[in-house]
Amino acid sequence: METPQSELDEFFGPRVERLTVEERPAVRRLGVVVSGSLSKGLDVKLDRTADIESTAVGRYVVVEGKSRRFFSMITDVSLDATDPRIAKLPPDVDDDFMREVILGVNTFGMLHVAPMLVLEEGATEPKPVKTVPGHFAPVVEATAGDVNLIFGSDEQAGFFHVGEPLDMEDIPIYISLKRFVERSSGVFGKSGTGKTFLTRMLLAGIVQSNVAVNLVFDMHNEYGWKSQTESRGEVKGLRQLFPSSQVAVATLDDESSRRRGSKIDFVVQIGYSDIEPEDVEMLQDLIVAAYHEAYRRAEEEAAKKMGGLAGNLKIPGLGNLF
Secondary structure (H helix, E strand, O other): OOOHHHHHHHHHOOOOOOOOOOOOOOOOEEEEEEEEEOOOEEEEEEOOOOOHHHOOOOOEEEEEOOOEEEEEEEEEEEEEEOOOHHHHOOOOOOOHHHHHHHEOOOEEEEEEEEEEEEEEOOOOOOEEOOOOOOOOOEEEEOOHHHHHHHHOOOOOOOEEEEEOOOOOOOOOEEEEHHHHOOOOOOOOOOOOOOHHHHHHHHHHHHHHHOOOOOOOOOOOOOOOOEEEOOOOOEEEOHHHHOOOOOOOOEEOOHHHHHHOOOOOOEEOOOOHHHOOHHHHHHHHHHHHHHHHHHHHHHHHHHHHHHHHHHHHHOOOOOHHHO
């Protein structure tokens, strides 16, 4: 005899039993959503047991909604308190009892989280975020499975390992190079964050997989024959990693290239008849931009050297000038 529940299961299909955050293995809960918006992101109140110093901007988290899981990124970390007078008159936290009462209750940590993609119940691919989770939705650290569900894994053909997220060294990131070259992409970041290294690695993956043809305007000689790390170590360029049938290096200045020890495959010569007035104007802009960039780098290098010199001399107050 069929029960009403079995009839419903037959009509709608069996119910998918979701594990709660507490039941899911190897998941560290961080806190709950307390406010936010789709345009400005979500505010998350850290649990009392969550260590704010173990969180970091750039780490991936998952917000567990009622029927959706929001794959998100931490964009800010801050401190807050229920009573603003605590900031003006800090209590004596040397007292163990007072510290236990206040920390995590009257004072707590906050995370600002930006939802990036959403995975709906039963879906196999993430979708763009068009809504936000409700109040008190739990927020957990993203696991390797969560990251692989968004980016892909090494078990899928054509996926390339590009590194690990910030402060999440045990979670590898894989991307589909075929899909990567189908759209316009960019690598952005501050100086010294590894933009050149990541770009070189992506180019090497594209060449090795033979998914696209690349035309690289190597203005700073970072990708062709060889380059240097931040510590002045030598790094092989694409021409040393792949045969001439896959990578070829052209130059406009044969003498300069050979003086640097670069292996050149051919020289490009542009006749005066091929140059238009607009080309000269563009070239002037490039020269001015290159001059300012060289001047900026020279100033940074001089500041580093002078700062180190001042630190070694240990002159009070002088080290702060550089």
